[in-house]
Amino acid sequence: MKTIEITIPVEVYTPDDPMLSESDRSLIEEAKIAARDSYAPYSKFHVGAALRLEGDIVVRGSNQENAVYPVGCCAERTALYYAGATYPDKAVNTIAIAVWREADGLFLAQPASPCGVCRQHLVETEQRFKQPIRVILYGTECIYVINSAAALLPLTFTGEEL
Numbered sequence: 001m002k003t004i005e006i007t008i009p010v011e012v013y014t015p016d017d018p019m020l021s022e023s024d025r026s027l028i029e030e031a032k033i034a035a036r037d038s039y040a041p042y043s044k045f046h047v048g049a050a051l052r053l054e055g056d057i058v059v060r061g062s063n064q065e066n067a068v069y070p071v072g073c074c075a076e077r078t079a080l081y082y083a084g085a086t087y088p089d090k091a092v093n094t095i096a097i098a099v100w101r102e103a104d105g106l107f108l109a110q111p112a113s114p115c116g117v118c119r120q121h122l123v124e125t126e127q128r129f130k131q132p133i134r135v136i137l138y139g140t141e142c143i144y145v146i147n148s149a150a151a152l153l154p155l156t157f158t159g160e161e162l
């Protein structure tokens with residue numbers, strides 16, 4: 001028996017960090033707008049996602065809840081589905097995610113990560129377009145940047161075994 005360790009590199013920025021590009025900053029702002037537009041009357045946890053596609057196209061998505069919980073959809077997949085339906089041939093370069101909590105009316109201080117289902121979908125989108133998707137997780141105190149969605153889902157089920 002042996003043990004393997006899996007680690008992922010995460011770049012950590014402060015919101016005013018000059019190393020954070022204007023392009024990334026603007027995508028974060030789009031994610032924040034999307035969060036405000038979400039439909040989350042049950043969780044009151046408003047998630048926004050913004051994608052930058054090939055050709056510098058930006059699309060937004062937000063969580064869309066339903067009284068029958070599984071019927072709803074996360075912000076990340078709402079954005080990915082919209083991009084897939086509207087720009088099916090455009091690769092996804094970057095996704096930014098922001099969460100606004102109704103309880104205190106604030107964006108989260110620490111970044112929130114996509115759920116497992118969204119990670120799986122992000123990884124398949126990477127495979128589909130054969131390029132990594134940068135993942136930006138926004139928090140008011142710090143911002144995480146991961147250079148590939150696959151890093152968020154080690155030992156991914158890729159479907160190659162099907």
Ligand SMILES: [Zn+2]
Nearest residue numbers: 074114115118
């Ligand atoms: Zn999700």
